[in-house]
Amino acid sequence: MVYSYQQKMIVSKKHLVFVCLLLLMLSAQLSVAQSCLPQGIVFTTQQQIDSFQEDYPACTEIEGWVAINGNEINNLYGLSVITSIGHNLGIVETEALSNLSGLENLQYIGGNLVITDNPALLSLAGLSAVEMIGGDCIIGGGWEYGNANLASLDGLENLVSIGGDFEIEENPVLSFFNGLNSLISIGGYFNIRDNENLQSLIGLENLVSIGGYLGISKNENLINFEGLNNLTNIEGNLKIGFYFNHGGNPNLKSIEALSGLTHIEGSLLIHSNTKLDSLTGLENLTSVNGNVEILNNDALTNLNGFNNLEYISGNLIVEMNDSLIDLQGLNKLKLIDGSFKMGDYAGFAVNQSLTGFLGLESLDTIGDSFTIHGNNSIEDFSGLDALRFIGGSMTVVTGFDSLAGLNSLETIGDDLFIMYTRLKNLEGLDALSSIGDSMHIINNDVTSLEGLNELESIGGNLNIRDNSQLVTISGFENLSIIGGGLYLENNKNLNSLDGFDRINSIAGDLSITFSPALPNISGFDALNSLGGSLLIGDYYAFNNGNISLVDLTGLENLTSIGGDIDIQYNPALANLSGLNSLHSLSGNLFIYKNHALSFLSGIESISSIGGGIGIFDNDALQNMPQLENLKDIGGNLRICNNEILEDLSGLDSVNSIGGDLLIGNKYWDGNPSLFSLEGLANLKTIGGVLEIYHNIALLSLAGIDNINPLSITDLIIQHNHSLSQCEVASVCAYLLDPQGDETILSNAPGCIDVEEVKTACGIGSVNESYLNSQLAIYPNPASRQVYISAGDFEISSVYIYSITGQRLLVDELSKGYFDISALHEGIYILETEIENICLRRKLVIYNFN
Known part of the structure; x- marks a missing residue:
């Protein structure tokens, strides 16, 4: 086809218009996608928000942070063009803002999202396009009142992940978590605290993983954890309630919704949930890589829910659970790598209704200490029949009629404390062969120590004190090593020490004080070495020593004492017979206030x-x-x-x-x-x-x-x-x-x-004083020779003595000086005889080379 000139011109014009339109469209698209404000922006008035698009044309991707903070701000429509914020978004202290409409195009927040202290805010509508928050998400928990009227989290329906922490705190009318239905993962911790009207966690059904701890505390009306049914993994602690400042969830009755949870990387803390009567929901936990703490849960009667738990890498603490009867639920638990603690030294942290240890039949090892204090309803240790090893100390304080149940226990790695109990003997420790550090038996009702017959070594001190009914020490027949001292103090009815027959050395002290019924020290027949001191009596004089002790019979084979001998306040002690084999003493010998002591018989060999x-x-x-x-x-x-x-x-x-x-x-x-x-x-x-x-x-x-x-x-x-x-x-x-x-x-x-x-x-006398004034000795200090003169008087002889009085040299000064080159460095006494009067001076010899 052949076009006329006019036709060609028309086609050219149409083509030009099309090209221009295309360029304009491309330019508009480029301007819409423009990034801006790397330094961020602060909105404090409604006018600033309304004029945003005029003030910053084509600004849709804000590189910096955005802060919305102003009492007159009531809507965010002027921000409707924003699609992403590279840093934080903070909506704080806006008294008139009721929702977040205007942010519907916002898809991405690179930093934190902080929404707090907004009393008029009813929902989060307007954030429906946000799929990811790169940092923390903080809703509530501000300086004053959180979000006082926020009733719903609707608006976050498309939020899939939070890169940092997630805090929902102090939102008093929030009752559910609907609106978070797409949330799958939280990179940091998740803290749900002090939301008064929160009743369940419905809305979190898709949450699978939490990278930090999960804390749920001080939610007054929270009844259950429904909504967490698909949660499988917590990389930090799980904290249900908090012990201090009434931090529990007072109406929480069930945690069954945690039944999908298989792994806790940190600790499991269940504190101060007064209506929680069951731990059902934790059945899929086989191990906890931190502590397990069950504290102050008044309605809890047992620990069912832990039925598959085999290993705790930290401590197990069970305290102040007033209705707890037994430990059923821990039946598969074999190993506690840390400590096992029930009660404290103040006597406040007791489990008042706990009658025993039923439920711990599989427990074989406690890696650190085992402390039972103030649980007065427990009669014995039945339930711990498989326990063989305690790596730290074992402390038993108050209560207990028997140690039955500990029959498999072979080793305690640190101290053993048995104090203020009703025990009559120590039967139940029949397999115990070694204690790594000290053993303390203090203020019990024991009459004997039977039950320790297999004990061979104590690494530290053996302290038997204030046991008013104790009559005999029998029970230590196989004990041969005490790595510290042996202290027998204030046992008022103790009348025999038979039972220490195999001990040949004590590394520390042997102290026998205020044992008024003890007539002698028989029972130490094999003892030959004492590394510390021997104290017989009462060092502080409060109790008048051992009033029946008449001699020290029983120590006849003792040949060495590394410290002192203190024999004090023994009013009937007549002699020291029993120490006859002792040849030397490294420390001091104190013999004090023994009113019948007439002879020191017994120490003749020293x-x-x-x-x-x-x-x-x-x-x-x-x-x-x-x-x-x-x-x-x-x-x-x-x-x-x-x-x-x-x-x-x-x-x-x-x-x-x-x-x-x-x-x-x-x-x-x-x-x-x-x-x-x-x-x-x-x-x-x-x-x-x-x-x-x-x-x-x-x-x-x-x-x-x-x-x-x-x-x-x-x-x-x-x-x-x-x-x-x-x-x-x-x-x-x-x-x-x-x-x-x-x-x-x-x-x-x-x-x-x-x-x-x-x-x-x-x-x-005049003569002597004058002679002293005339006597000159020089040099002093001297090295090889010393000159001596007495003015006009003749020196008839000169003597040099050691400091102990031994005569070393004599000279008549025929050479005019005294040759001292044969003497070593030191202090000597130089004596001269002048006119039949002896004068003495101190002479110092020093090698100046």
Whole structure:
């Protein structure tokens, strides 16, 4: 066909119009899909919303966040072009907004959706196109009142997933969850709290998985969990109620809708749901990877619902369930990896109606501690017959007539506490062979400890205390190892220790205090080593010790004590027989207030004491010949207030004391019958104070003549009313060159004060004082030789002694100096004789190289 010119022009114009129209359409589409506002936007007035499309033409995809917050805002129609929000959408404190109409085109929220404190909001209509929220979804739970009139979640019908947490809190008229029917998964936790009118969870039927915890608490009218029927997996905790601040669901009666739940990654916490009478609905749980806590559920009578539960990786805590009768429902439970706890030390967390452990027949292992406290209706442990192992401590406090039911228990990894029970014996622990740490049997009604016959070792202390009916220790016949101390304290009727026959060593202390019926210590026939201290009596003097104890028979094979011996407040103790095999003592020896003790028979073999000796207030003690083999005392020697002690015979072999020598003391008083110190004649050195105080019969200090004066730090001679002779060599030498304080007063004439004693010693004459002023020793400290001069006087001889008094060198200074190169570094005493007068000085030798 051939077109005319006009026809061609018409076709060209039509074609041009079509092309222009096409370009305009493409441009319009591009402008509709335009992203905008990366910094976000805040709407505080209705005018801002109404003019949005004019102010931001073609803005449909907001990159930043959107905040809607203003009391006059009553509709969102001006936002109808928005299809996505890249960050958060917050609708907060809008007093006039009743729904969300205007957001029908919004399909995607990249951040959080927060809707709270909107008192006029009735529904969420307007969000029907939203399929995904990338962050959290928070509805209610604001600073003031949540969404006070929100009655429905209609508007979220197409929401499939929430990437973060989901909180529905403080929406007081919300009764159901209709509107969430498409929701399949929540990436974070799901918290349903304080929605007063909520009756069920209908509307959540498609919810399958929760990535965090599920918390349902303080929903006053919630009756059941209908709506969660398809929930199979919770990656965090399941919290039904909350113990603090009345956080339960007070009208919750059923959790049957959880019957599809097969996995809880965290803990299962069922707290303070006062009408919940059954746990039916948890039958598909075979394990819980955290704790299981059943607390303060007053209507719960058993634990049926846990019928397939075999493993708890955390703790099992069952407390304050007042109607709970037994533990039926846990019949398949084999392993608790953490602790099993029923009750607390305050006695508040009890299960008042619980009569036993029926329901735990399969429980084999508790990985950590087992605590039963304050459940007074429980008579025994029937139901725990398969329990073999407790990895931590076991604590049984109050109640219980028997330990029957624990017959398979072989090992307790930590402490065993049995306290304040009605038990008469420990039968039921017949298979128990080891306790990893300490065993405490305190304030029970036991008369014997029968039932521990297989126990071989205790890793820590054995503490048997305040059992007023206990008569005998029998029951420990196979116990051979105690890794800590053994403490027998305040058992008023205990009259025999037979039962410890196999113990050969105790790593810690052996303490036997306030056992008024105990006549001796027979029963320790195999004991040869004690790592700690031996305490016989009452350390604190509250209970007057062991009033029937007459000797220490039973300790004849004890050869080593690593700590102290404290023998205190035993009024009938006549001697120390029983300690005859003891040759040395690492610590101190204290013998205090044993009013019948007349001899120290039993400690004749002791030759050294690493610590000190304290002998106080023993009214019948006359002398101490049984200490005749004692040579060294590492600490103080204190002999005070022994009423009829006449002399110190028995200490004749002692040549050194590492600390103070106190014969009487202003705090403990003196020895009123002591008249002689001759028993200390061989004592050469002490390492502290020399104190002779208030020994009213003492006449002379003869006996302490040989103490090196340089070993005395202070001298006290006071209130010895018959003492007239103080001028013994050690005292005179000290007063000549005192190393510390010198106190002499209130003694008899001849020893009234320091000046009188100095005069008696011949100290202070003109000749001697002048000679002292002329004597020069240099260098001091010295290294290889020392020069000595005395002015115009001739030095006839020079002696060097060790600090203990041993003569080491003699020289007549023929070379003009004293060669000391053969001596080691240290402190020595240099003595010169000038004009028949001996002068002493301290000499320090030091190797300057």
